[in-house]
Amino acid sequence: MRSLLCRVWPRSGRFRLSLCIVTIGVVTCISNAAFADAPRVLPPGEIPKDIRLEPLKDLDGYFPFSPPEAVDDWNERAERVRRRMQVALGLWPMPTRTPLNAVIHGKIDREDYTVEKVYFESYPGFYVTGSLYRPKGAPGKRPGVLSPHGHWANGRFHDSGAENVRKEIVQGAERFEEGGRSPLQSRCVELARMGCIVFHYDMIGYADSRQISSDIAHGFAKQRPEMNAVENWGLYSPQAEAHLQSVMGLQTWNSIRSLDFLLSLPDVDPERIGVTGASGGGTQTFILSAIDPRPTVAFPAVMVSTAMQGGCTCENACLLRIGTGNVEFAALFAPKPLGMTAADDWTREMPTKGFPELQKLYQMLGSPHNVMLKSLTHFGHNYNYVSRAAMYQWFNKHLNLGRQEPIVEEDYQRLTKEEMSVWDQEHPQPEGGAGFERRLLRWITDDSEKQLLAARKSPAAYREIVGGAMDVIIGRSLSEVGDVAFKQTSKTESDGYQQSLGLLRNEAYQEEIPVVFLRPASWRGKTVLWVDAQGKSGLYGKEGSLRAEIRKLLDAGVEVVGIDLLYQGEFLAEGKPITQTRRVENKRESAAYTFGYNHTLFAQRVHDILSAVKYVKQRQGQTKCLALVGLKGAGHWVVAARAQAGGVIDLAAIDTAGFRFGKILDIRDVDFSPGGAKYGDLPGIISLHAPGKLWLAGEGKAESIQEFYKLAGAEEGLTISNVTPESAPSAAIKWLLREM
Secondary structure, eight states, rough: OOOOEEEEEEETTEEEEEEEEEEOOOOOTTTTOSSSSSSSSSSOOOOOOOOGGGOOOOOOOOOOOOOOOOHHHHHHHHHHHHHHHHHTTTSSOOOOOOOOOOOEEEEOSSSEEEEEEEEEEEEEEEEEEEEEEEESSOOSSSHHHHEESSSOOTGOOOOOOOHHHHHHHHHHHOOOGGGGOHHHHHHHHHHTTTOOOEEOOOTTTTOOOOSOHHHHHHHHSOOOGGGOOSSSTTTTSHHHHHOOOOHHHHHHHHHHHHHHHHHSSTEEEEEEEEEEEHHEEEEEEHHHHOOOOOEEEEEESSOOOOOOOOGGGGOOOOOTTTTTOHHHHHHHTTTOOEEEEEETTTTTTTTTTTTHHHHHHHHHOGGGGGGGEEEOSOOOOOOOOHHHHHHHHHHHHHOOOOOOSSOOOOOOOOOOHHHOOOOOHHHHHHHHOOOHHHHHHHHHHHHHHHHHHHHHSSSHHIIIIIIHHHHHEEEHOOOOOOOOOEEEEEEEEEEEEEEEEEEEETTTTEEEEEEEEETTTTTOSEEEEEEEGGGGGGGOOOOOGGGGGHHHHHTOOOEEEEEEESGGGGGGGTTOOOOOOOOSSSSSTTHHHHHSSOOHHHHHHHHHHHHHHHHHTSSTTTEEEEEEOTTTTTTHHHHHHHHHGGGGGEEEEOTTTTTOOOOOOOOTTTTTTTTTTTTTTTHHHHHHGGEEEEEEETTTTOOOHHHHHHHOOOOGGEEEOOOOOTTTTHHHHHHHHOOO
């Protein structure tokens, strides 16, 4: 028999596994004698029956929507999903709304409408570009419509060509050879003729929006080593993800600022605002409509679906669709008027999967006629004349345009690329490229840090922001753990304590965790949950004897609980530690394709700790005092778990070893966590422990944490220690025994 021996060496401010030899055998324990080896719960080679070991979910999975039965339940659910979206998109809290500095120029006069060139700054120096259509001869305030275009070639400059439009005319998809060549311009023109002011704006990387290229925004495939740096990082890097900076987030902010621009126009009626786009523009439509309260009617075409959720990097963000999906995102607009189309693409099943559930929700909310699906599955992916006609009718009704129906789209003279482009000699194209990309992300980071610093002045405000974000980043609070059951596999007595081995089963999530309970004969309700980088084997030393600090706790009458977190100990069939996280089959190296749909390993290990906490606390009141310990490479998991468990944890002893999410340089690192660095990194999360009692090592003087404990009126609850990692266990035990 071989016992688990591990050494850890400091690297980049945190501990890395250097050598690991995993036990390969089952030990028979003899009463009143030292255990011969680190014990196993399961037979050799057998691993827990845990759903998290099954294949990962990706964007081509199935994303059903099940509306709650009661309005209050839906309101609660809607708030949580909306917060998930905001956090995932880097919009929690919302960035500072800096001046737009809008420029409108180059008016083109048509018979019944005009078109102007527009650019403005969504962030300082980052420009949104587009075309502004206005009706002529329409006095008073007019409805405003945002028109995101989607992934049509060249975007706002799209021209399908004479040959293609003739084919579409034969198929009944278009009516005119001239206007039909640009379905994007067509809807803007007709809406303007109907009396709307329409802003048709560029997606990042399309048409005039070239500061971040299309290859980066939409075609990104490989990680860029030069952009993966602790400072001055670029998009898709571990640091950008740790700060929740993504192309989808930038694009969503551009949509919000486009709405700001539209509403800044004196002739726009703020009570009548529509949004419509197809494909990727459909994604922008329902994302904006879900998180911004100002749109009053929405029409996302050929995108809302229980199937494929959006294949582009601009439609994916880490954390976004874990436990939710596009149909539920669209549902967040309820009970306001929501119209959609389906085609012969991933939306083809909407009439039977997705739309009936939306109808049920709208019925429950008392607005059954405010949701509509036009199923046009005899056409491929499109926003053609037939689909646009459905939108015109929907907007006519819900924007109170008063137009006689049916509304028949008429031909028009298309604008050329030269007529639409906002940049010229008097309005030069702004700087872009890699340097600009880095500076933009730096500005966003600085702005976020300023907001967080201001929030720290109020513990309540800070907890709302950071605690609300952690609920999304970790994906589970203690109240959401559900019931946890213990299935015992063996029980032995030895030298004044009892060892119980078994599995903690969380049925709600179908998770299973190997666990060991070490209970002294003199136990009086004090328990330490000991989290170790080596799992429950970390409680044992050579030849299976208990480590000195564990023995000291038992001798003091304290129960000790050890667990194997996911991919520790008995989760490893071959005994080899995991060095990289899994990824979905998508070959593009954007973390969002994996972690937009699946929890990170870091979060899943925190889930395991919370399950163990829940079980220990629900044992019919047996545990009167519960302490959580994380030392020697386990501190960062325990930091997050204690933050999510709140006051249930009486004491925590943690050595962080200076760990920082912002120093991780690989999106497949086992501790990679989207959002982990955005809210003050690990010290920011530790602050959430206040006013709970905490022994803390590995953070130096920890000034910011001390300040927050003082502000929370809990200075005496924080003990800062500057011991070495080797002496941390002894110091932590001494503190625990004094406080318990």
